[in-house]
Amino acid sequence: xxxxxxxxxxxxxxxxxxxxxxxxxxxRGIITYGNRVFxxxxxYEESELLGxxxxxxxxxxxxxxxxxxxxxxxxxxxxxxxxxxxxAKDGSFYWVFANITPAFDERGAVSGYYSVRRKPxxxxxxxxxxxxxxxxxxxxxxxxxxxxxxxxxxxxxxxxQEKGVSYDEFVLGV
Amino acid sequence: xxxxxLGSRIHLLAGVAFLLYVAFAFLGFRAAGANGWMITLMTxxxxxxxxxxxxxHRIQVALARITARMEEAAGGNLAGRITGIRKGAAxxxxxxxxxxxxxxxxxxxxxxxxxxxxxxxxxxxxxxxxSGLHGAFRQSLERVNVSVEAMADSxxxxxKERLLARVGELSAVNLVKDLKTIQDFLxxxxxxxxxxxxxxxxxxxxxEASTAGIQAIVADLNRVIDLIDSTHGQITQIHEKSxxxxxxxxxxxxxxxxxxxxxxxxxIEAAHAGEAGKGFAVVAEEVRTxxxxxxxxxASIAASIGSFGLATTRMMNDAGHMKEIADTSRSAxxxxxxxxxxxxxxARTSLAQVTRAQDKGFTxxxxxxxxxxxxxxxRTLQAGLDSAEAKAARTDHxxxxxxxxYEQGEGKKAFGQLACYDRLALPHARVHGNVHAAMGLLNERxxxxxxxxxxxxAAFQAAEQASDEVMDALDCMxxxxxxx
Numbered sequence: 001x002x003x004x005x006x007x008x009x010x011x012x013x014x015x016x017x018x019x020x021x022x023x024x025x026x027x028r029g030i031i032t033y034g035n036r037v038f039x040x041x042x043x044y045e046e047s048e049l050l051g052x053x054x055x056x057x058x059x060x061x062x063x064x065x066x067x068x069x070x071x072x073x074x075x076x077x078x079x080x081x082x083x084x085x086x087x088a089k090d091g092s093f094y095w096v097f098a099n100i101t102p103a104f105d106e107r108g109a110v111s112g113y114y115s116v117r118r119k120p121x122x123x124x125x126x127x128x129x130x131x132x133x134x135x136x137x138x139x140x141x142x143x144x145x146x147x148x149x150x151x152x153x154x155x156x157x158x159x160x161q162e163k164g165v166s167y168d169e170f171v172l173g174v
Numbered sequence: 175x176x177x178x179x180l181g182s183r184i185h186l187l188a189g190v191a192f193l194l195y196v197a198f199a200f201l202g203f204r205a206a207g208a209n210g211w212m213i214t215l216m217t218x219x220x221x222x223x224x225x226x227x228x229x230x231h232r233i234q235v236a237l238a239r240i241t242a243r244m245e246e247a248a249g250g251n252l253a254g255r256i257t258g259i260r261k262g263a264a265x266x267x268x269x270x271x272x273x274x275x276x277x278x279x280x281x282x283x284x285x286x287x288x289x290x291x292x293x294x295x296x297x298x299x300x301x302x303x304x305s306g307l308h309g310a311f312r313q314s315l316e317r318v319n320v321s322v323e324a325m326a327d328s329x330x331x332x333x334k335e336r337l338l339a340r341v342g343e344l345s346a347v348n349l350v351k352d353l354k355t356i357q358d359f360l361x362x363x364x365x366x367x368x369x370x371x372x373x374x375x376x377x378x379x380x381x382e383a384s385t386a387g388i389q390a391i392v393a394d395l396n397r398v399i400d401l402i403d404s405t406h407g408q409i410t411q412i413h414e415k416s417x418x419x420x421x422x423x424x425x426x427x428x429x430x431x432x433x434x435x436x437x438x439x440x441x442i443e444a445a446h447a448g449e450a451g452k453g454f455a456v457v458a459e460e461v462r463t464x465x466x467x468x469x470x471x472x473a474s475i476a477a478s479i480g481s482f483g484l485a486t487t488r489m490m491n492d493a494g495h496m497k498e499i500a501d502t503s504r505s506a507x508x509x510x511x512x513x514x515x516x517x518x519x520x521a522r523t524s525l526a527q528v529t530r531a532q533d534k535g536f537t538x539x540x541x542x543x544x545x546x547x548x549x550x551x552x553r554t555l556q557a558g559l560d561s562a563e564a565k566a567a568r569t570d571h572x573x574x575x576x577x578x579x580y581e582q583g584e585g586k587k588a589f590g591q592l593a594c595y596d597r598l599a600l601p602h603a604r605v606h607g608n609v610h611a612a613m614g615l616l617n618e619r620x621x622x623x624x625x626x627x628x629x630x631x632a633a634f635q636a637a638e639q640a641s642d643e644v645m646d647a648l649d650c651m652x653x654x655x656x657x658x
Contacts, residue, residue: 017305018305018306018308019306020277020278020281020305020306020307022277022281024253024255032257033255033257033273035270035273035274035277036270036273036274046257046258046259047258050257050258079284079288099284099288099303101284101288103253111253112253114253114280114284116277116281116284116303116306118303118305118306119305168297168299168300169297169299172299172300172301173299
């Protein structure tokens with residue numbers, strides 16, 4: 001399903017405190033399930049979401065290396081937590097705190113991914129807006145491709161090093 | 175009919191209703207005859223019936239899907255969801271409610287697993303995220319977080335204890351090593367001290383024996399000086415007598431000279447007398463010859479006595495020198511005797527000090543022996559009952575160095591009569607006994623049995639207390655033997 005990316009607007013949607021977005025994808029990131037909160041906030045119909053790549057929600061303000069980190073981690077069978085700015089069908093954006101875990105089949109192989117998104121803390125949004133902006137800037141300056149990824153990742157690692165924490169600890173503690 | 179499932183029952187009831195309707199229509203046709211309205215109505219009713227049955231079928235299919243997901247979930251597979259839910263369908267709400275339930279349950283399990291898996295690796299910052307979970311799910315996750323916090327606490331404690339144990343182990347191993355170095359040093363020093371003590375004893379005894387010899391020499395020398403003194407006196411007397419003899423010889427020589435002159439005068443007178451004086455002249459000549467002889471004899475005596483005087487003068491000088499030398503020797507040897515006396519005394523003092531140092535050295539050694547013995551007892555907790563440490567800690571109080579020393583060795587000889595000696599045996603036996611008792615408690619349960627651990631600690635404490643008493647008794651013995 002080749003969705004035409006909506007044009008982003010400055011309109012923000014804010015999750016309710018107890019909103020609980022759930023979605024599932026197959027190994028390629030194709031959506032196989034989304035709950036009603038997901039359908040509601042993304043603005044897509046269930047039928048539009050099912051079979052679509054999860055990255056139809058990807059906002060252009062997000063650095064690409066974040067998704068690389070995300071995929072590298074869950075493909076290695078580990079969970080990842082990340083603050084993500086998502087793009088709704090109507091062009092508005094909404095911030096989530098995403099937790100993505102691999103799903104395993106009976107033989108213990110990764111069979112898909114399970115993602116829960118919650119309302120992020122306002123302070124965390126502020127922090128990551130700044131970090132992502134700098135990373136995105138680094139990616140643009142590097143001109144894309146591997147160099148952009150490297151520059152952006154180096155910036156993230158430098159930030160973590162300055163704070164003296166691991167990525168997980170930082171994301172969960174911010 | 176009650177045995178039939180709901181779906182089948184609805185189908186059956188619908189079928190019966192349809193048959194009744196067909197029967198009713200048939201009777202209606204028969205009574206009133208068929209007309210256009212009736213046919214249209216009947217056709218519509220049949221269509222409605224078919225639609226109703228189709229709807230029923232769809233509900234059944236949806237219910238079957240819901241049931242299948244629920245059965246999967248009951249079987250522990252929470253992954254499945256119902257998708258493609260039609261808006262407005264009779265089962266829409268039920269399907270979403272089931273999805274929501276499964277989302278809650280699956281998220282609950284994933285959060286629980288994530289929190290515990292991280293906590294197990296010590297990453298206790300990864301708490302279960304409760305946001306979005308409801309009611310019992312949320313309460314349970316909150317409880318999980320309390321457990322994770324408790325795990326973090328106990329992990330910190332375990333880490334700390336592990337570090338303490340490792341450092342303790344390191345220190346214990348090195349302590350025994352260090353103590354063994356000191357032990358070896360003290361053993362060597364004890365042997366050296368024994369040699370020094372023996373040398374000191376020999377020196378003191380020889381000095382004492384030599385002091386008596388020197389005093390005998392001083393007495394002999396005094397006798398020699400006395401003899402020289404009396405010899406000197408006698409020689410002086412002889413010298414004085416030889417002067418007297420010289421004077422007597424002078425008198426004899428003068429008498430002989432005068433006799434010679436008289437004989438000469440007599441010979442002249444005899445010649446004057448002629449023949450009558452011839453006999454007298456002979457006598458006068460004889461007298462003159464006699465006086466000449468006398469004079470010669472006196473001169474040779476005088477010469478002899480002269481050389482005799484020279485000899486006695488020399489003898490007197492020599493005797494004077496001898497006396498001076500003997501006097502100097504006497505004062506030198508008297509001083510030497512005094513020095514030797516002092517030397518003998520200091521040899522005795524140093525023997526006492528060496529013996530005291532030897533005793534102190536030995537008590538230090540047995541103290542270290544006991545440190546090592548206790549450490550071996552402690553190390554058994556780590557190293558186990560089959561270890562070299564355990565073997566070393568099984569020595570009893572008769573066989574250890576201290577036991578051998580005070581029961582049958584030098585200790586009994588040197589200290590046996592002292593009051594403090596009697597204070598040693600009992601606490602010493604208790605040191606060994608309590609360490610053995612502690613080791614005896616180390617059965618297969620001790621690591622998990624707190625009561626047993628208490629007993630082990632108590633036994634070691636008793637050993638430490640007894641050990642303190644042993645140290646006191648040893649110090650007391652040394653003080654009692656040598657003074658403060």
